[in-house]
Amino acid sequence: MSNKRLIVIAGPTASGKTSLAIQLAKHFNTCVISADSRQFYREVAIGTAKPSLEEQEGVSHHFVDSHTLLNPLSASTFADEALSVLKEAFKTKDTIVLVGGSGLFIDALCVGLDKIPFSQEIRNQLNEELLQVGLDALLVELQTKDPIFYSQVDHANATRVIRALEVIRNTGNTFTSYKENNTKVKRDFTFQYFIINHPRDILYTRIEQRVDRMIATGLLEEVKSVFHLAHLQALNTVGYSELFRYLKSEISLADAIALIKQNTRRYAKRQLTWFRRYEHAYWLESTETELQVKEVLTNLK
Numbered sequence: 001m002s003n004k005r006l007i008v009i010a011g012p013t014a015s016g017k018t019s020l021a022i023q024l025a026k027h028f029n030t031c032v033i034s035a036d037s038r039q040f041y042r043e044v045a046i047g048t049a050k051p052s053l054e055e056q057e058g059v060s061h062h063f064v065d066s067h068t069l070l071n072p073l074s075a076s077t078f079a080d081e082a083l084s085v086l087k088e089a090f091k092t093k094d095t096i097v098l099v100g101g102s103g104l105f106i107d108a109l110c111v112g113l114d115k116i117p118f119s120q121e122i123r124n125q126l127n128e129e130l131l132q133v134g135l136d137a138l139l140v141e142l143q144t145k146d147p148i149f150y151s152q153v154d155h156a157n158a159t160r161v162i163r164a165l166e167v168i169r170n171t172g173n174t175f176t177s178y179k180e181n182n183t184k185v186k187r188d189f190t191f192q193y194f195i196i197n198h199p200r201d202i203l204y205t206r207i208e209q210r211v212d213r214m215i216a217t218g219l220l221e222e223v224k225s226v227f228h229l230a231h232l233q234a235l236n237t238v239g240y241s242e243l244f245r246y247l248k249s250e251i252s253l254a255d256a257i258a259l260i261k262q263n264t265r266r267y268a269k270r271q272l273t274w275f276r277r278y279e280h281a282y283w284l285e286s287t288e289t290e291l292q293v294k295e296v297l298t299n300l301k
Helices: 017-028 075-089 103-110 120-133 135-145 147-152 158-171 175-180 200-216 219-225 241-247 253-275 289-299
Strands: 005-010 032-034 095-099 190-196 282-284
Touching: 005 017, 005 103, 017 032, 017 095, 017 289, 032 075, 075 103, 095 103, 103 253, 120 135, 120 158, 135 147, 135 158, 147 175, 147 253, 158 175, 190 289, 200 219, 200 253, 219 241, 241 253, 282 289
Parallel strands: 005 095, 005 190, 032 095, 190 282
Antiparallel strands: none
C-alpha cells in the first residue's frame, strides 16, 4: 500500500479541525477517522463537540459514537481497530483523513506506541492513592519527577498521569526517557501532519464561544444524564468534571463554567506542546476553513 496516504489534521480544541477534515474528505471523496478520544463514546455529545450527522455533511466518519463509556477504548486498541478500518478503506481509496486533538491516539495509529515497562501492582497502588489523596497530589509528584511529561500531559487525565508515575516508580527513570528512546513501528502507508495554529487571542475567543454554545445547547443536562458514571476515568475530563462538582454542590454553576473555560485553555496549550514534537508538520496559519483547505492541498507531498 505504498501509494496510500493518510492526511492528519491536528490542533488544539476549538480550532476547527472537524470542518477542515470534512471539506478535505469531500475533496478526495473519502472518509474521516476520528482520533478524538472523547468522541468515541455514544453517551456524550455536547461536551465532546461531536459532529452531528448534519455537520458531517454526508461524509463517512469512523470512531464517532462507536464505543461505550462502560468499555473505554485505549490508544493501543484504537490503533488496532483503526488499522483494520484503514486496510478496508484503502481498497477503494488512496487518501483518507485522520482528525483529532488526542496526540497519543494519533501517535498510536501513525507510528505505534512505545514499549514501556508495565507494573499492575504499582498501578493498583496508584489507583488507590487517587481515591485517597486525589489527582492533584499525584500531579505534584509527576511535576517533581518528570517535569517534561508534566508539561505535556492533560492534567485532568488521571489514566495517563498514573501510567507515567507507574513507570517512574517501577524503573526509577522518567516516563519521558522511555517515550524518547523507543523505536517506532513502520506503517505501510504514508502520512503527513497538518496542524491548525490560530493566534492565541483568536483561539481563546473560539474556546470561550464554544463553551458558551455548549452550555446554551444543553451541556448541563447531558452531564446530569451521565452523573451516575462520574466515577469513570473517561469522564474525568474538561467540561464534565467541573459540572460534576457543581452537581455535588461543591461550586456554583458560574464558577463551573469559568473553570471549564480556564481548563480548556490550559488543555489547548498542552495539546500544542504535544504537537510541536511532530517533525516535518505543516502549521496552518489561515483562520478560515476554505483557506486552510487550499494550504493543505498546496503543501501535500
